[in-house]
Amino acid sequence: MILVIAEQRDGKLNRATWETIVGAQQLAKASGAPITVLVPGTHAAGVGAELAAAQVAEVVTVEHAALEPYTPDGFTAALQAVIGQLSPAHVLLPHTYQTRDFAPKLAARLDRALVTDVTAIKTVGSDTAFVRPMFQGKLTADIVPQGPGPHFITFQIGAYRVDQVAKGAAAAPVRALEVAVDAAAIRQKPEAPFQQARQAVDLSQAERIVSVGRGIKEQTNIALAQQLAEALGAEIAASRPICDAGWLPMERQVGSSGQTVAPKLYLALGISGAIQHLVGMKGANTVVAINKDPDAPIFEIADYGIVGDLFEIVPAMIAALKA
């Protein structure tokens, strides 16, 4: 049996759990083992119902006051008890900060193998091997965990795509499991979770960004970029001078003195590409630049460059997108 440990906080599921279920489904295909998803915490029921949509054998919730807020001692004790009851062959977890905190402790407590930050599963001869990066990603290793089960496997965030999860014909059964946890044995006293000062606009999560620079010339022309952003389903952003001029709010500034973004598509309109701007968007997958100046530094890092007048090109793009 494959046990997936879901992660949630205050009833909100961490989406990386879905990725781990995809990994479990791939592992199950090879071994034919049934999948059980375990939801620990005080708000487990709702999350359990949500996860029951996946093609799994069952969903088990463990509600216990000692599990929220999270403590490594509470989790280790509860999960040790659950694993004792269910005796899985594999325990799969998303490689989140929380997992990084308790999984080594749990594996060591049970004296079982733990493979972390796994990006893929493959078959090597008759064995199932787990692929993980080494030496800061310079090499990858195929690891076959040794010794008695369960083997603990944590999956790198993004190793599997959420949209590849197989959904069941009907919702999987959800049952609650009782475990005993000695709350007095928990040594950690967690404080309220750290809240980073929240930006009104979080561009770092945007999948597509249309970003404007001085080439936009007039404040009224921002509307044109906004239309393109709407057509693309993109967020609008800008380089420093645009925000300094108040044409767009400061929280939409990308660069060393603004936000750092990593969208799949970054469309730079009339941005010359000063290095302080580039360092804020260097993580973008695909950069498309439109600029009149063929020597603009933005073309050094653009995947697609269009040398020309954005006031001709952008309306044509909008028209094409709407067609």
Next chain:
Amino acid sequence: MAVVAFWLLFVAFVGAFAGQVARRVQLIAIAPNTFSFDNLGFRVNRFLVDVVFQARTIRERPIAGIAHAFVFWGFVAFGGYTLTEFLRGLGIVDLTHTTWFTAYRLALTPFAVAVLGGILFLLIRRAFVRPVGLGTKVSIESIVIALFIATLMVTYLLTFRMEEGTMAEQVNWWVHMLVILAFMALIPASKHFHLVVSPITVLLKSPELGNLPNLDFEKEQVGLETVKDLGSKSVLDAFTCVECGRCQVNCPAWGAGKELNPKTIILQTKDALLAGGRDRKLGEIYSEKVLWQCTTCGACENQCPVGIEHLPVLIGSRRGLVSNGDAPDYLGAMYNNLERRSNIWGLGYDQRTKFVQSSGLETFDAAKHDVLVWLGCAGSFDADFQKSLRSLFAILRAKEVRFGVLAKERCNGDPAKRTGNEYMFQELANGNIEDLKASGVKKILTSCPHCVKTIGDDYRKFGYEVEIVHTSVYVEELLRQSSAALSGPRETVTYHDPCYLGRYAGKVDEPRNLLTRFGADIVEPERNRDNPYCCGAGGGLLFADKEEEPGTRISDVRFKQLQATGANTVVTACPFCSIMLKGAQASAQADTQFVDLMTYVNGKLQPRA
């Protein structure tokens, strides 16, 4: 009877003086020793120029400076007179009737007039003109001291109008002597203590601007955390400060409306030392926020007439904060970049390789090449600055200079060093030193003034000596014969001195010579040559350019100063100045052109179409 009374007064006042001095000497003595007399020739020379000839006092404020020089020279001249009168008053020996004293006394009259004129001028300036650097409220103590000095001169001059032995003469003598005694008792606790200590402080000031000895991790040195960590020179500095405010008015952070005021830092040090509490955290005394506002431009330290070194305290305290994990977020990101990618941008070195290949650069070989060109973080990654380097390469090739580059560079470590991340600095520096040593290079050429300072000065502290020259200096010499062919109209430009070139390296004439020779008429901006106004990038602040900071951006202030020259072209000689000022220009939506010095020169060298 009079002698006994004078003795009693003498013992009381001198005792008060000595007691206060002893307290300060003791605080210096228990501080970690940072005194040094290395490079003694330079120190003696600076002593002559700055103390004896008062050059640094006069340079920035000529009228007040000359008034001060009059008072200072007068004080020195009166030394023998005062001593002789004390010997007489104490009944030890009366030399006042010797011929030499009569002549000496007479010779003092012009000095007395100069002192009187000087001190009255300074008194009026302080009490009524009240320049901003002197503080917001008038110091009563300074007024008293000024009146004391005036009284001394008046009582001296009155002796020529009085018969010896008369009542008036006696009273006059006693007034003169009592003022001297009261003066002595007053000075140790006041800014007038500089009279006693500033000559020593100037002599002990490091010949190197912004001298930051390496931390020794073997000895578990982590920088300045508490009052007791302050070095002996910093303690002496605190007691030397004359509160003239030259550091304040020249500080770009203060000028842009930030909280940092270098004078306040020194006075806070003094107060903290005298208050005891040696375990108080410096981050609390100065406030952490203030410590992160320094661009390390060096203006405070360089303009100080009494030998104070601000940077060891500011950066030393940053070291203490970084050692405790208290660096601001933007620095955390930069440190990550330095750690993972060895450059400030966090970009991959394939970009540098791409530039090296597309520019046809060879890997440095000591047998084949004359100089090594150090690209630096900007040259390796900033496409805009790479245009300047291509211009440099064209000039070098035209003059058949054989040059190469290292196969791999790391950041020289300047942003780590000057933000107090000494550990990271040493990691980067040691790696680079190893590569530079292995290359066998004797002479390095770079367009980045920060690299000049760090590789030139800071690497020497690891025992690595190499000649490193800024391209403006090298190319100026290289092209001495090349200007004859030039024709065409002259162009009006303004030149922005980078702090690390103009102030730190003192290279102010070479860039100007190049520009003038190649057809430029330079209009100087406010704050130029060896006292430029910072662009705002130094000390890790390149990445701190946030809106929520108080005041305006330093780069905006500087850009306005450059704009005010009326020149439409600004020539820069540092990649970081260029980045900052171009940012300010873009935000101001101004049409000012920026051009790097090398691009300017190369452009003029190209045959006209």
